[in-house]
Amino acid sequence: MTLEIVSSNKSFGGWHKRYRHRSSTLNCAMQFAVYLPPQAEQGAKLPVLYWLSGLTCTDENFMHKAGAHRLAAELGLVIVAPDTSPRGEGVPDDPDGAWDFGLGAGFYLNATQEPWARHYRMHDYVVQELPDLIEAHFPVSERRGISGHSMGGHGALVCALRNPGRYQSLSAFAPISNPLNCPWGEKAFSRYLGDDRARWREWDACALLAEATERLPILVDQGDRDDFLPTQLKAEALQAAAEAANHPLTLRLQPGYDHSYYFIASFIDDHLRHHAKALLV
Ligand SMILES: N[C@@H](CCC(=O)N[C@@H](CSC=O)C(=O)NCC(=O)O)C(=O)O
Numbered sequence: 001m002t003l004e005i006v007s008s009n010k011s012f013g014g015w016h017k018r019y020r021h022r023s024s025t026l027n028c029a030m031q032f033a034v035y036l037p038p039q040a041e042q043g044a045k046l047p048v049l050y051w052l053s054g055l056t057c058t059d060e061n062f063m064h065k066a067g068a069h070r071l072a073a074e075l076g077l078v079i080v081a082p083d084t085s086p087r088g089e090g091v092p093d094d095p096d097g098a099w100d101f102g103l104g105a106g107f108y109l110n111a112t113q114e115p116w117a118r119h120y121r122m123h124d125y126v127v128q129e130l131p132d133l134i135e136a137h138f139p140v141s142e143r144r145g146i147s148g149h150s151m152g153g154h155g156a157l158v159c160a161l162r163n164p165g166r167y168q169s170l171s172a173f174a175p176i177s178n179p180l181n182c183p184w185g186e187k188a189f190s191r192y193l194g195d196d197r198a199r200w201r202e203w204d205a206c207a208l209l210a211e212a213t214e215r216l217p218i219l220v221d222q223g224d225r226d227d228f229l230p231t232q233l234k235a236e237a238l239q240a241a242a243e244a245a246n247h248p249l250t251l252r253l254q255p256g257y258d259h260s261y262y263f264i265a266s267f268i269d270d271h272l273r274h275h276a277k278a279l280l281v
Pocket residue numbers: 053054055056057061065099149150151152259260261
């Protein structure tokens with residue numbers, strides 16, 4: 001597993017680096033970003049927070065806009081941000097070029113339908129291949145947290161709920177809470193997974209909560225002026241599913257905030273501290 005460095009910038013005493021590598025899971029070249037806090041140069045094995053971005057994003061959005069480096073440097077947290085889909089020559093895209101499906105919209109699941117199944121396996125990439133790579137090449141421990149925004153917020157919930165024991169902390173910003181029952185989810189799941197809605201439940205956070213065997217506390221922030229809230233995000237479905245399953249969820253409705261990275265930047269410190277509390281023990 002070789003890594004090719006793409007760029008390197010010093011930030012808050014640590015380093016923001018981007019790498020390219022060949023993914024055997026996704027059958028294409030991928031890029032990811034890593035923030036290495038100053039403690040990474042002092043011989044310590046540090047915990048890792050995996051950040052999953054939303055529709056239309058790459059590895060760059062979070063690193064550029066979330067303002068996470070300052071506190072990650074203070075806490076000694078490594079942050080890894082993968083791309084949001086497979087990319088490159090031969091990777092199929094939405095036939096109409098829509099932004100909510102295909103490139104930039106992998107939904108962090110393993111597609112079963114053609115022509116998507118060969119490349120669109122973002123779940124296995126995020127949960128297994130990428131951590132294997134990170135743990136082989138960087139001074140990190142096996143303590144992992146996961147978070148994300150919108151499509152990526154849902155991705156974080158699903159990765160943790162499907163893989164008990166794999167993560168020690170979990171949070172999300174404005175997740176697409178119940179893709180079984182919203183237009184973005186219905187479009188993506190019908191194409192990636194086929195028409196049998198019973199199979200969709202394996203990739204829906206609300207459905208997975210009902211069967212969860214682990215009680216990892218979840219922190220969720222959601223802006224109440226988020227235009228996507230009533231139709232796509234449906235935070236109330238997540239709240240209801242958590243209550244029904246008696247799962248520990250702190251859902252904070254933040255007055256006046258929208259869906260943008262201004263919202264994420266406003267509350268990222270709370271999320272980093274939530275993860276650090278569980279990871280730095
Ligand atoms: N079509 C618009 C909107 C796309 C958008 O809002 N993307 C969000 C994630 S939405 C759910 O997954 C996002 O994070 N955008 C990137 C950013 O840096 O804000 C568009 O193309 O902009």
